[in-house]
Amino acid sequence: MTGDIVLAAKFVGAGLAMIGALGAGIGIGLSVQGALQGMARNPDTYGTLLTNMILGIAFSEAIAIYCLVIAFLMLFVL
Amino acid sequence: MEARKSRKWRWGVNRWFVLLFIVLGIIGANLYPPVQPHIQVAAEALTERPLFSSPVLGDVYLTNTMLAMVVVDVILLLVVLAVQKAVRTGSLVPQGISGAVEALFEVLYNLTESSAGAKWAKTIFPYFSIIMLTVLVANLTKLMPGYETIGLLHLSEHGYPVKELFPGIFTLVKGEAQHGEGYNLIGFLRGLSTDLNFTVALALFSVFMTQLIGVRAQGVRYFTKFINVTTLFSKPGFGAIDLAVGLLELISEFAKILSFSFRLFGNMFAGLVLLVLVGSLIPVFFQSTVLLFEFFIGLIQAFVFGMLTMVFMAQATQGHGGNEHH
Numbered sequence: 263m264t265g266d267i268v269l270a271a272k273f274v275g276a277g278l279a280m281i282g283a284l285g286a287g288i289g290i291g292l293s294v295q296g297a298l299q300g301m302a303r304n305p306d307t308y309g310t311l312l313t314n315m316i317l318g319i320a321f322s323e324a325i326a327i328y329c330l331v332i333a334f335l336m337l338f339v340l
Numbered sequence: 341m342e343a344r345k346s347r348k349w350r351w352g353v354n355r356w357f358v359l360l361f362i363v364l365g366i367i368g369a370n371l372y373p374p375v376q377p378h379i380q381v382a383a384e385a386l387t388e389r390p391l392f393s394s395p396v397l398g399d400v401y402l403t404n405t406m407l408a409m410v411v412v413d414v415i416l417l418l419v420v421l422a423v424q425k426a427v428r429t430g431s432l433v434p435q436g437i438s439g440a441v442e443a444l445f446e447v448l449y450n451l452t453e454s455s456a457g458a459k460w461a462k463t464i465f466p467y468f469s470i471i472m473l474t475v476l477v478a479n480l481t482k483l484m485p486g487y488e489t490i491g492l493l494h495l496s497e498h499g500y501p502v503k504e505l506f507p508g509i510f511t512l513v514k515g516e517a518q519h520g521e522g523y524n525l526i527g528f529l530r531g532l533s534t535d536l537n538f539t540v541a542l543a544l545f546s547v548f549m550t551q552l553i554g555v556r557a558q559g560v561r562y563f564t565k566f567i568n569v570t571t572l573f574s575k576p577g578f579g580a581i582d583l584a585v586g587l588l589e590l591i592s593e594f595a596k597i598l599s600f601s602f603r604l605f606g607n608m609f610a611g612l613v614l615l616v617l618v619g620s621l622i623p624v625f626f627q628s629t630v631l632l633f634e635f636f637i638g639l640i641q642a643f644v645f646g647m648l649t650m651v652f653m654a655q656a657t658q659g660h661g662g663n664e665h666h
Contacts, residue, residue: 317651324603327602330606330610
């Protein structure tokens with residue numbers, strides 16, 4: 263019985279940890295929006311904007327990855 | 341445009357290969373349905389006995405990611421030898437693999453020069469390129485067939501029954517094993533970036549070399565970025581704020597190690613979990629699209645790791661709020 267509760271708590275905790283991915287999604291959307299607007303207004307800057315956009319996406323994505331790591335820790339390690 | 345119009349689009353012979361592989365996949369998935377493997381965050385040990393024991397490190401086992409590291413090193417060394425051979429011949433026009441390496445390095449060097457300046461590009465470029473190449477090869481070899489799927493069987497609580505394919509070669513089959521007779525698989529090789537040790541080591545290397553390059557560029561003044569007492573006595577109010585900001589910089593230096601290592605590890609481990617779960621749920625064809633996605637993620641992460649190292653090193657060479665650089 264207690265084992266089942268612990269198992270259920272693991273899954274609930276992993277699900278709750280992934281709420282943090284919300285912020286990363288918003289962040290990635292905002293940075294892509296800004297980069298695309300810049301590209302549309304000034305197509306010459308396409309190359310540099312793309313590089314910086316990917317860097318920015320990697321930064322915001324890292325937040326979601328932290329959540330994912332916590333979720334994995336709950337599922338597979340604890 | 342004219343050339344494209346005059347030639348009719350033809351599928352060629354490749355479609356038959358794709359069809360053949362899909363049919364083979366369906367047959368294989370029906371004969372031996374894939375099982376959902378046991379997923380473990382830490383790298384699995386291949387041997388029962390530890391390689392060596394030390395009071396500081398504890399027991400050190402031979403893990404499957406160590407073997408993957410050997411594979412990555414061998415591939416990098418082969419590339420080095422091929423390029424060296426091409427350079428020795430003395431021809432100015434690079435061909436084959438050395439041409440590809442030259443094109444890649446030229447792009448990377450231009451990138452370094454545009455953000456670090458011509459003066460420091462020569463110092464920063466080796467770190468940038470070697471980190472990026474290592475992570476790139478590690479991420480791409482992770483996708484090779486045989487990784488995590490060929491290995492040793494061992495007894496386990498949540499195991500599966502086994503079936504003998506050829507003499508001495510077994511496969512896991514779906515179903516409930518009798519208690520104490522279930523087996524699980526430990527692959528000989530597992531993607532190098534899915535081991536936290538590798539990513540932490542790379543992150544430590546990158547951050548430490550960043551400090552070293554900062555000291556080389558600015559001397560002792562580099563450390564005023566962290567413990568800023570230059571304005572504390574002339575302007576006490578702003579000086580205190582500068583001191584607090586410097587302490588935050590010090591913390592962010594440690595956060596860099598964390599974010600470097602967990603970004604790469606998280607991405608690659610998520611890829612591994614996604615691949616095995618999708619493989620056990622939909623064993624036909626869908627895994628190939630996931631592999632394509634993983635290929636893309638691997639490229640991006642290698643680029644991001646190298647690029648961030650380069651950007652941080654370039655920042656370290658320039659003084660904060662610098663007087664002579666602006």
